[in-house]
Amino acid sequence: MHRVAVLAVPPVTGFELSVPDLVLGQARVAGAPAYEVVFCAVDPGPVPVLGGMGVTVPRGPDALAGARTVVVIGGADLGPPDPRVRTALTTAYASGARLVAPSCAGAFLLASAGLLDGRAAAIGAGLADRFRREYPGVVVTDRLFVAADDVYTCAGHAAAVDLCLHLVAADHGAAVAGALAGGLAVPPPRPADATLPAAPVPAVPDASLTGTREWALGRLAEPIRLTDLARHANTSVRTLTRRFRRETGLSPLRWLLARRIDAARRLLETTDLPVETVARRAGLGTADSLRAHFARELGRTPSAYRAGFRAA
Known part of the structure; x- marks a missing residue:
């Protein structure tokens, strides 16, 4: 033992x-x-x-x-x-x-x-x-x-x-x-990157990137570059990155990857879609890419994650 x-x-x-x-x-x-x-x-x-x-x-x-x-x-x-x-x-x-x-x-x-x-x-x-x-x-x-x-x-x-x-x-x-x-009545383990809470910051309504984050969440399956996020926020890439870190605790691309992993988890939990389709809909590209991200962040394959969630 x-x-x-x-x-x-x-x-x-x-x-x-x-x-x-x-x-x-x-x-x-x-x-x-x-x-x-x-x-x-x-x-x-x-x-x-x-x-x-x-x-x-x-x-x-x-x-x-x-x-x-x-x-x-x-x-x-x-x-x-x-x-x-x-x-x-x-x-x-x-x-x-x-x-x-x-x-x-x-x-x-x-x-x-x-x-x-x-x-x-x-x-x-x-x-x-x-x-x-x-x-x-x-x-x-x-x-x-x-x-x-x-x-x-x-x-x-x-x-x-x-x-x-x-x-x-x-x-x-x-x-x-x-x-x-x-x-234990708890959900399966959270991904390390996806749910680390950001430090609280004072509300700055006119500088908030909430709208840009919502815009990105509606387009996870599409290619999204730093310049796309900056253009939507009407700011430079450098300013975007600084404000993203201030509001979320993560860089824009780390935040985007975490949200895509979240989306893949939800699809694995709630659908029987093939892994290739899950990867595409979550914006992670191919099944191999999805497997690599799951191995690094969760220490398991997408199929094993789905099996574990359903066993719970």
Whole structure:
């Protein structure tokens, strides 16, 4: 059985601590548990939880031995971690374990251990600037979650559920992940790029690109270039790009790709159209192109996504 060791680093949040067992611990394959989830800490015993609660973690770092996945939880104060935490994480990774940080605080812990150097990481908007200052060797992205050489990070607590479902799909297929999502009453995992919320900005009615975005959404099946968007918005490409990032958090083409992936997902969920037709109607060109985008963003094929959604 795939063993998942959850390393609790105080202080922790109750939600974050519960997600690995809530998602991975509930996954089933042919009726049997897909994962064994164990909890540990460098100092076994009581672990403080933000909000005044507390939990007891009975096992020490020896529980990390043999784990195929190590989930690092906590460090919510973002302070320097215990050196033993860094050693435990680097040792686990060197032994071949997949490392998962289901919160920004966990990403800070991985970065402090040097495990994100030269890699990409998903960090929520509220902590992204601080993370860049403290760890300039890490590439901060605007993705919902990121996998970089078996080191996984996500951009916030809610995204932790998406990330864990993504891991289930990668390990056991979309049908298993879809059935699990249905049992948890949550939708299938969101694409990393498509749904990362933009930071709120003051309303600027006369400068809003809402009309241009609506115009593009009505023409997803057609070729749309940056110059087409700029022409519709009656602005330059440079100004369009700046305003798009301000209003959506994404570049125009990244936003357009995310919307097309959304459209493809809806068609796969609600129709029996062939993959080639889905790709064309969503504006993603060919079936091969659609498969490539789904592999990168969702870690599965369009057919597997459709099967997983219907299983849910």
